[in-house]
Amino acid sequence: MSAKIDAIRQIARRLLADGAVDMVIGFKRGTLPMMNEPCFIRKAEEADRLVWDSHCGINLANYVTDRKERVAVVAKGCDSRNLVNHIIENKIKREKLVVIGVCCDGMLDKRLIAEKSREEAGAEVDAVEEANGQITVKAGALIWQAPREELLQDNCKRCRHRNPVLYDERVGEPVAEKTEDNYEDVKRIEAMSSDEKWAHFENMLSSCIRCYACRNACPLCYCPTCFVDESRPQWVGKSQDPIDIRTFHFLRAYHCAGRCTDCGSCERACPMGIPVRQFTRKLNKDCEELYGWQAGLSIDQRPALDTYSPNDPNDFIR
Amino acid sequence: MEHMGVEPGRLQFSWISSAESTKFVDVAKKVTEAVQALGPNTKFKKSK
Numbered sequence: 157m158s159a160k161i162d163a164i165r166q167i168a169r170r171l172l173a174d175g176a177v178d179m180v181i182g183f184k185r186g187t188l189p190m191m192n193e194p195c196f197i198r199k200a201e202e203a204d205r206l207v208w209d210s211h212c213g214i215n216l217a218n219y220v221t222d223r224k225e226r227v228a229v230v231a232k233g234c235d236s237r238n239l240v241n242h243i244i245e246n247k248i249k250r251e252k253l254v255v256i257g258v259c260c261d262g263m264l265d266k267r268l269i270a271e272k273s274r275e276e277a278g279a280e281v282d283a284v285e286e287a288n289g290q291i292t293v294k295a296g297a298l299i300w301q302a303p304r305e306e307l308l309q310d311n312c313k314r315c316r317h318r319n320p321v322l323y324d325e326r327v328g329e330p331v332a333e334k335t336e337d338n339y340e341d342v343k344r345i346e347a348m349s350s351d352e353k354w355a356h357f358e359n360m361l362s363s364c365i366r367c368y369a370c371r372n373a374c375p376l377c378y379c380p381t382c383f384v385d386e387s388r389p390q391w392v393g394k395s396q397d398p399i400d401i402r403t404f405h406f407l408r409a410y411h412c413a414g415r416c417t418d419c420g421s422c423e424r425a426c427p428m429g430i431p432v433r434q435f436t437r438k439l440n441k442d443c444e445e446l447y448g449w450q451a452g453l454s455i456d457q458r459p460a461l462d463t464y465s466p467n468d469p470n471d472f473i474r
Numbered sequence: 475m476e477h478m479g480v481e482p483g484r485l486q487f488s489w490i491s492s493a494e495s496t497k498f499v500d501v502a503k504k505v506t507e508a509v510q511a512l513g514p515n516t517k518f519k520k521s522k
Contacts, residue, residue, distance in 0.1 A: 345477065350480065351479065352479075353477065353479035354479025354480075355479070357478050393520070397520045398521065399518055399521075402478070406478055435478070472487050473488060474486065474487065474504075
């Protein structure tokens, strides 16, 4: 990890000193454990604020939207895919962007670690350290350990694109990639009856407070006025009624159809721990099955919902 | 929509040209029948 930090700082320092970019966007240590924050560096001498560890789950593509200056961004596999999305959707120009691609080992699930700490130590997490694939958590007076693989975010466990798909500078050696996602989580829901599905999501969304953190954390959500904030016309009810909440969630998911990279930012940002990826994962699965499409893999390919082919499946139209 | 619990058949898609009046009538009849068989969509009703 420290080798990656050194490499990131070195690259940032060089890019800023050479005037190749006006700003480097990376991560800095957060005020709480496991909560690294986005960090915007404009001077070469500030590059030492940048860090890299297993808590860099925030998707930094979210911070380059519509930027006019030349920026360098630290990007994991998923972030790089969202940068590809951004380029395709004209939210940033490729030539204004320097991608510092970091080969990612997956990010730790802060919620899982916090829960486990409360269970095992009855205390909040004070520090998280890792060595040789083993995570050591200090919580109150106690210390507990677990293999790193078990504590990864769900999307990182399933990830097939840990290595950046687009980069100008690479940090770390490419890691081995999984070849497929069996989508067993989505299939489990698909196997339910309509009533069971309805009840499943009713239960899942019952704790939603409509803070829109999932939307704000998502790099795909960049509309100047979001449909939920619009009042003329008002597309969706603004109350806490379950159907208003559900409408928000499935419309949000639809807006991500064919664009979502399953970076997990939405789920990570949710203060209530709602597994909101269950909606987007279904659409990702459909996109893959119907169009053989995974978002953000190449800047030379138009997205599935942006192209027409006579072979497109249309059995649902009568 | 079906994935989140809307009954299959409640949401239908059709492509009908303005010249296809008979197809329009046909589809409208079939959709009404299908939806009537499913009954009112109470799930989308607000609780208060």
